[in-house]
Amino acid sequence: xxxxKKLITAxxxxxxxxSAIALSTPAHSEGLEVRIAYLGFEEDKGPLLSNSFPEPEDxxxxxxxxxxxxxxxxxxxxxxxxxxxxxxxxxxxxxxxFATQLHADGVRFFVANLPADQIRRLHETFGDDALLFNAGxxxxxxxxxxxxxxxxxxxxxxxMLADALGQxxxxxRWNKWLLVTGQTEDDKAYAAAIRRAADRFGGRIxxxxxxDFDTDLRRTxxxxxPMFTRASDYDVVIVADExxxxxxxxxYNTWLPRPVAGTQGLMPTGWHKAVEAWGAAxxxxxxERHADRWMNELDYASWAGVRTVGEAVAAIKTTELKDVRAxxxxxxxxxxxxxxxxxxxxxxxxxxxxxxxxxxxxxLVSQSPQEGFLHPxxxxxxxxxxxxxxxxxxx
Amino acid sequence: xxxxxxxxxxxxxxxxxTPLFAGTAFISNERDNTISVxxxxxxxxxxxxxxxxxxxxxxxxxxxSKLYVCASDSDRVEIYDAKTFEFITDLxxxxxxxxxxxxxxxxxxxIANEDDDIVSVVDTETHQVLAQIEVGIExxxxxxxxxxxxxxxxxxxxxxxxWIDTETLELVDNTVIDQRPRHVEFTHDxxxxxxxxxxxxxxxxxxxxxxxxxxxxxxxxxxVHPDRIQPVGIQLTQDGRxxxxxxxxxxxVAMIDQQTYEVLEYFLVGRRVWGVGLTPDDKYVxxxxxxxxxxxxxxxxxxxxxxxLKVGRYPWGVVAAP
Numbered sequence: 001x002x003x004x005k006k007l008i009t010a011x012x013x014x015x016x017x018x019s020a021i022a023l024s025t026p027a028h029s030e031g032l033e034v035r036i037a038y039l040g041f042e043e044d045k046g047p048l049l050s051n052s053f054p055e056p057e058d059x060x061x062x063x064x065x066x067x068x069x070x071x072x073x074x075x076x077x078x079x080x081x082x083x084x085x086x087x088x089x090x091x092x093x094x095x096x097x098f099a100t101q102l103h104a105d106g107v108r109f110f111v112a113n114l115p116a117d118q119i120r121r122l123h124e125t126f127g128d129d130a131l132l133f134n135a136g137x138x139x140x141x142x143x144x145x146x147x148x149x150x151x152x153x154x155x156x157x158x159x160m161l162a163d164a165l166g167q168x169x170x171x172x173r174w175n176k177w178l179l180v181t182g183q184t185e186d187d188k189a190y191a192a193a194i195r196r197a198a199d200r201f202g203g204r205i206x207x208x209x210x211x212d213f214d215t216d217l218r219r220t221x222x223x224x225x226p227m228f229t230r231a232s233d234y235d236v237v238i239v240a241d242e243x244x245x246x247x248x249x250x251x252y253n254t255w256l257p258r259p260v261a262g263t264q265g266l267m268p269t270g271w272h273k274a275v276e277a278w279g280a281a282x283x284x285x286x287x288e289r290h291a292d293r294w295m296n297e298l299d300y301a302s303w304a305g306v307r308t309v310g311e312a313v314a315a316i317k318t319t320e321l322k323d324v325r326a327x328x329x330x331x332x333x334x335x336x337x338x339x340x341x342x343x344x345x346x347x348x349x350x351x352x353x354x355x356x357x358x359x360x361x362x363x364l365v366s367q368s369p370q371e372g373f374l375h376p377x378x379x380x381x382x383x384x385x386x387x388x389x390x391x392x393x394x395x
Numbered sequence: 396x397x398x399x400x401x402x403x404x405x406x407x408x409x410x411x412x413t414p415l416f417a418g419t420a421f422i423s424n425e426r427d428n429t430i431s432v433x434x435x436x437x438x439x440x441x442x443x444x445x446x447x448x449x450x451x452x453x454x455x456x457x458x459x460s461k462l463y464v465c466a467s468d469s470d471r472v473e474i475y476d477a478k479t480f481e482f483i484t485d486l487x488x489x490x491x492x493x494x495x496x497x498x499x500x501x502x503x504x505x506i507a508n509e510d511d512d513i514v515s516v517v518d519t520e521t522h523q524v525l526a527q528i529e530v531g532i533e534x535x536x537x538x539x540x541x542x543x544x545x546x547x548x549x550x551x552x553x554x555x556x557x558w559i560d561t562e563t564l565e566l567v568d569n570t571v572i573d574q575r576p577r578h579v580e581f582t583h584d585x586x587x588x589x590x591x592x593x594x595x596x597x598x599x600x601x602x603x604x605x606x607x608x609x610x611x612x613x614x615x616x617x618x619v620h621p622d623r624i625q626p627v628g629i630q631l632t633q634d635g636r637x638x639x640x641x642x643x644x645x646x647x648v649a650m651i652d653q654q655t656y657e658v659l660e661y662f663l664v665g666r667r668v669w670g671v672g673l674t675p676d677d678k679y680v681x682x683x684x685x686x687x688x689x690x691x692x693x694x695x696x697x698x699x700x701x702x703x704l705k706v707g708r709y710p711w712g713v714v715a716a717p
Binding site: 282314335336 | 550551555595625
C-alpha cells in the first residue's frame, strides 16, 4: 500500500474574498484566528477479495478541507480566520508526533480520523486539554464505557448503524435474519451491534455463519455462496464485513432469494452520494468540485467536526477551549448537517446524534429513525446507546 | 416567492376588461421541469407547460404579464408570457439560480446562485449582468423591499442575511440569523423584514432601518416534534394583518398576526410544505407540498383548507396573478 502523505496548512481566507466585500459590519469580534488540526490515518486493510473498486485514499481529509472553506466563508463576515493543519498518512507514529507538536504550539481542536487505539493514545497525552472529534472510529466502547472527557464523535457508532437497519427491517416486518460475519475484530463488533439491534427491534437471528473461506470468489461465488447461506427460512441476510472482503459476492448468490443488508447491499451509513434532500445536493456539489470524487461517511464525519468548531466559534466569538466545549454540549448548539434535522451532541457520550441513511450503491432506500419508533426526548436517540445504557457523562 | 403587487389602476382596468376572468396561479415542479397553471376560481389545474431543468423560484413582473422561472439545472432564468405560456427569452443567471427577486422598477433582477456563493444582478431589458456580489455559502432566499432600496439575500450554510444596497449594488451589512435561513419577505411598507430559519425552527423579524432583530417567532404544534418544524416560505398580506409561514416536514402552514406576532392557526396541508403564495386579493393561500406532489388551498377568511390539488413532482415555487 502506498504511503500518501499530505501536509497542508491552509489559510484559505484572503484570496477568496477580500475585495468585493465592503464590510461595514462593525466587527463582531476582533480578528480571531482559529487553528484546527486534522489527523487522518490511512489504514492498510490487507488483501481483499473484492478489490475491483478501490476506496479513495484521502477519505476524511477532503471533508475537512471543504468544511474549512465553509467556516471561512462565514468567518470572513465575522473577522474570523480558520486554518487547518492536516496530515493524512499510514504512519501512526508520525501522526502522533504531528499532533503533539501542534498541541505544543497551542492547537486545541483536533479532528481525528483515526482508529480507536490512536484516539485513546492522544487522549492519554492531552488529557482534557484538547477537544478531540472522533471522525474515524465506530467503536461502541469509546462511547459507552470509556467516558473520555473532551472526546466527541461525529462518525455514527456501530450501534447507531445497526439500530438504523434494525428499525427499518422491523418496519418492513423482515424479522428473520441470517447473520454472516467476517474474520476481523471489527466484523465481530459489527455483528455484536446487529445482535443488539435484533434484541431491541424484534429481529430473530435464525442462524449465524462465520466467513472463513479462502477461495477467490470472483470465480466461484456462484458455487460456494448458495451452499454457504443454506439455513432455515430467513427474510434477509445481514453481512458484517467492514473491510469489504467477501460481502459484495453475497448479493444474488444466497440460497434463498433474499436481500442482503449490513456492510454491503442495503447499507446504513453516515453519508452517501445518494442522500440529496435537505440541501445535501449543494454540499455534494461543493465537495465534488473540491475533491473530484463523491463524498463518503468519513468525509462527512470530518466535515462535521471542523464545522462544529466553526459554528461554535462563530456563535460565542472565542477560541477558549472550555467555552467552546461547554457551548457545543449546551442546548444552544446546533449544526445544520444536511440531514433534515438539527444535529446536536449527546451530553452523556459526546456522540453527534443524526439520522442514518439506508442506501444501496445507487439510491437512498430510507432514512432512520423510522416513523413510530418513539423516544421521550427525541427519536434520534432511538439510534445507538441511550443515556440510561451508558455510564458516561462527558459534559 | 417575491411578488409584485397591483396598483389600484390596474385592478380597475383588469376588472373592466375581463370581469369574469378568474385568476391564475403558477406552480414550479422541481422534478418534472414543468409549470402547473391553476385557475384560482375553480381551483383546477388548467394547463401544464414545459420549462428548463429543475425549476424552482418563480415570480411575476409588476403588471403580471411575464412569468420568470429559475431553471436551476439549466443555469438560466427563463421568461414566459403569463397569458399564453409561450417562451419569450432567457436571461443569463450565473450557475444554479435558486431564488430571485425583481426590483419594483422591473429592471433589476437579483438572483441567488446557490453553488457559487454569489448574488447576480441582471438587467431584464439589456440582459447584462450588472454585478456579482459575493455572499455566504449557499445563497438561497432573495427579497427586494417594495420601496426598492434594499435587496436581502440569505446564505443557508453561513447563516446570515446579506444586505445589498440596490443603488450601488454593494454589500453593506451582514446579520447573523438562526441555522439555515431560507426565505425573506419585506412588509409592504418596507419597514420590516421577515426571515425564516429552517433548522433553527424560527422566523425572525428585523427592523429594516436599524437592521436589528425586533422579534423571534417560535412554533409549537401538538404531536409534532420540534425538530420537524422547519419554517421555509413566508407570505405577508398587503393590509398588514397576516403572515403565512410554510413549516416544511411539520406539514403545516402557520397563520400569524403580522402586528402582534402571535400564531393564530396551524393548517394541516400536504407533506413537506416549503412554498406559500397569496392570491393578489389576499383571499387565498396556496402551499406547495413538495413530497406529496400537491398544493393546498387555504381560505384566509374562513381559516380553513378548502382543497388539495395534484400537481407535478416536487412542487416548489408558487406565484399568483389576478
